[in-house]
Amino acid sequence: MKHSLTSLALALCSCAALAGPDTAAFYPEGVSGPRALRVKHAALQLDGRLDDALWAEAPIHDAFVQHQPEDRRPARWHTTVQVVVDDDAITFGIRAYDPEPSKIRAPLARRDQVKRDQDFVIVVLDPVGQRRAAQFARVSASGVIADGVFTADDDAEDFSPDFDLQAAAQLLPDGYSVELRWPLAALRYPYAGGAPWRLMVGRSMPREDSVMMLSAPLTHDALSFIAELQPLEGLGDLVETVRERSFLQVRPELSARQLRRSVSEGAADGHSERHREAALGAEIKWRPRADWVIDATLNPDFSQVELDTPQLAGNTRYALFQQEKRPFFLESKDVVGAGQAEDAGAAHSQAAFYSRAITDPDWGLRATWRGVDAEATALSVRDAGGGQVLRAHAYGTRYFEQHGRSQASFVRARQQIGELSLAGLGARRDYGNGRRNSVFGTDFAWRASEQALLRGHLLLSDTTAGFDAQGQAQRQTAERGHRLWLSWRERSADWNHLAHFEHVAPGFANDNGFVSQTGFRRVSLESHRRLGAQSWAPLGEGLRLQAYEFEWQMQAQETRALADAREGVAAGELIERRLHPGLWFSSARNFELWSHLNLDQQRARSAGRLHSPRTLTLGFSVSPAPWLGLLSAELEWGRRLDVEADRLGRGLVWTLEAKMRTPLWKGWWLDFEPHLSGASVRSPQGDASLSELAAQALAVLHFGARDSVRATVQHTRLNRVAEPGLAGSADRERLLALMYQHRQGLRKVYSLGFTQSRQQPGAERETQWFAKLAIDLMD
Incomplete structure (x- = not known):
């Protein structure tokens, strides 16, 4: 049946109820942002008390407005912010008044785990002044820091970068206060001629309504969270004074480990081996000056990076994305253009550069430059290998072992021309012996209006690094391909539209990027009808339900194959068609509920049968209590496609996640975060044909602000029942990790721990003990 996806999506959305009542805007006229007190040297004791003499001189800003749960409202609680700037740092003093201080949630937590279930303040700072990207820091009422980068194009916050910040908080009889010191060495800004630095300060209160108040007039209609950052006045000659200053940070790392690997004697090749090593990195x-940053890494040890949450992989044809957590790759991620793949735009940026494709660096060098209307970065890394190389096609991803060393390089430069951002980029992976993969291209972003954004990229690849039928690396005749992606996003008070177009040639490859599928053309459309606040009383006024935001949603997508003679795929073959009408709303206690009907068509293999799975998705998340900061669950149930068996069967996919925090004694806190997911599909006879489970439990015992013990248990299980024409399997993997860590910000980290993993089939067992010391040496 021929139809226009665009017309169908908009027509179904138009059947939604009429919009809720309009809310009059509440923003004080002519109110500017916070103003700084400029001094030569700030004699401030960072204890969170705001009782130093300088705070009595610094201007007070208290013009806050409510942003969540409903915008265009006056602030419910009094909040003040003061800013003191000297030649070394910017220090923020924030006072959060509270008539019910006993309800302040101030648990000890890990860095970057300051979430909406805690009381916190947030400082969002854009020293470039263009509102394209901003650094941010959250500080909880207990003084814990969560920091990162926010990018306007993706409208997403990325907690993976860490900055050398210092913070302290103090609980008071009428609320709490926070001091945050942001060293100028941790800021990235142009050498000269830049726009005024921009700032927004916020405060989150996780009471029943989960309130967020901001110092800037931001509404839900804005395209990004940083769209309304205000100029930070009072900096005076700061930029001119410190722009020539050089900052050097040297962080030596000493690590030692003992490894024992064994295969059970019952296995065909039973054996055992031990290995000890000590390494200095x-x-x-x-x-060297304000606009340049040079990064180098030598023999880095990333063993203490937090483990990836296991994902379901038994019923998918394509490679799975993993977040980057290694420090060397996180500097100036906004210049690299690599998002965190939490939305379609960020996911497509990983096709240009995906640092997780670099497995085990021996050394790496990188330079980043920022100007007023331009910026650039270049990096080169020697990868020791041991990872995988992806080669994709229309119906799946093939994996090949990378046994040898390779040189991975990437460069990107971006120019801002009015509302148009235009960038050129290049990537190369050289394996030696004439085997390489090169990618060149361009990407752009054009802000058509305050509510509309057009983005896209065009990448061209040339590859001589191939593999034979046995998976062995070989040099091949140069194979070329291209990747085109366009995206349109538009947001208003009543609607939120998102459209994507992709065209990826069969021969496209990027060994420095994340490319899980090629040889297809895809059109995706999303339309959300925004109805604002809604209220229902289906069983009488005593059971009235209040939604702060409500949306009817429609998602539509169609993917068709491009001609691929090598894979035997015909042009125009329908791979997948999706049609997902649904709804979403939010309410008190950070409660969100979403549901959509999945009316799909899918093909598991080329020239195979076109199936019509029908499933229903229902999910929710909530912060129900101080001790239970998050409870989230999602269930998809109905007729699902069993990819390997190429048939439909009754089945489900489910996830369950919780985050719990409780005080113990003498200031000790315990975090416990279980994450479970599972999937199953039944055969036509009603028997379980495929079942899968992925589980992770993370427990962290905090002895104080600097000392903790972290335990992680992971378990994955995949069962496939054997049947005619389909081999059975029973895969198991278990992992236990235990680590003690003493941490003084980013400057001193001591770690001691062990990991143990077991894998079936193969009866493999690996145990590793490790110790690591990392200390920053500053000039």
Whole structure:
């Protein structure tokens, strides 16, 4: 049946109820943002008390407005912010008044785990002044820091980068206060001629309504969270004074480990081996002047990076994305253009550069430059190998072992021309012996209006690094391909529209990027009808339900194959068609509920049968209590496609996640975060044909602000029942990790722990003990 996806999506959305009542805007006229007190040297004791003499001189800003749960409302609680700037740092003093201080949630937590279930303040700072990207820091009422980068194009916050910040908080009889010191060495800004630095300060209160108040007039209609950052006045000659100053950070790392690997004697090749090693590495960061940052890494040890949450992989044809967590790759991610793949735009940026494709660096060097209307970054890393190389096609991803070393390089430069951002980029992976993969291209972003954004990229690849039928690396005749992606996003008070177009040639490959599918053309459309606040009383006024935001949603997508003679795929073959009408709303206690009907068509293999799975998705998340900061669950149930068996069967996919925090004694806190997911599909006879489970439990015992013990248990299980024409399997993997860590910000980290993993089939067992010391040496 021929139809226009666009017309169908908009027509179904138009059947939604009429919009809720309009809310009059509440923003004080002529109110500017916070103003700084400029001094030569700030004699401030960072204890969170705001009782130093300088705070009595610094201007007070208290013009806050409510942003969540409903915008265009006056602030419910009094909040003030003061800013003191000297030649070394910007220090923020924030006072959060509270008539019910006993309800302040101030648990101890890990860095970057300051979430909406805690009381916190947030500082969002854009020293470039263009509102394209901003650094941010959240500080909880207990003084815990969560920091990162916010990018306007993706409208997403990325907690993976860490900055050398210092913070302290103090609980008071009428609320709490926070001091945050942001060293100028941790800021990235142009050498000269830049726009005024921009700032927004916020406060989150996780009471029943989960309120967020901001110092800037931001509404839900804005395209990004940083769209209304206000100029930070009072900096005076700060930029001119410190722009020539050089900052050098040297962080040597000493690590020792003992490894024991064994295969059970019952296996065909039972054996055991032991290995001990000690290694010295270093991370170096040099900022010769304000607009340049040089990063170097030598023999880095990333063993203490937090483990990835296991994902369901038994019923998918394509490679799975993993978040980057290694420090060397996180500097100036906004210049790299690599998002966190939480939405379609960020996911497509990973096709240009995906640092997780670099497995085990021996060394790496990187330089980043920022100007007023331009910026650039270049990096080169020697990868020791041991990872996988992806080669994709229309119906799946093939994996090949990368046994040898390779040189991975990437460069990107971006120019801002009015509302148009235009970038050129190049990537290369050289394996030696004439085997390489090169990618060149361009990407752009054009802000058509305050509510509309057009983005896209065009990438061209040339590859001589191939593999034979046995998976062995070989040099091949150069194979070329291209990747085109366009995206349109538009947001208003009543609607939120998102459209994507992709065209990826069969021969496209990027060994420095994340490319899980090629040889297809895809059109995706999303339309959300925004109805604002809604209220229902289906069983009488005593059971009235209040939604702060409500949306009717429609998602539509169609993917068709491009001609691929090598894979035997015909042009125009329908791979997948999706049609997902649904709804979403939010309410008190951070409660969100979503549901959609999945009316799909899918093909598991080329020239195979076109199936019509029908499933229903229902999910929710909520912060129900101080001790239970998050409870989230999602269930998809109905007729699902069993990819390997190429048939439909009754089945489900489910996830369950919780985050719990409780005080113990003498200031000790316990975090417990279980994450479970599972899937199953039944055969036509009603028997379980495929079942899968992925589980992770993370427990962290905090002895104080600097000392903790972290335990992680992971378990994955995949069962496939054997049947005619389909081999059975029973895969198991278990992992236990235990680590003690003493941490003084980013400057001193001591770690001691072990990991143990077991894998079936193969009866493999690996145990590793490790110790690591990392200390920053500053000039």
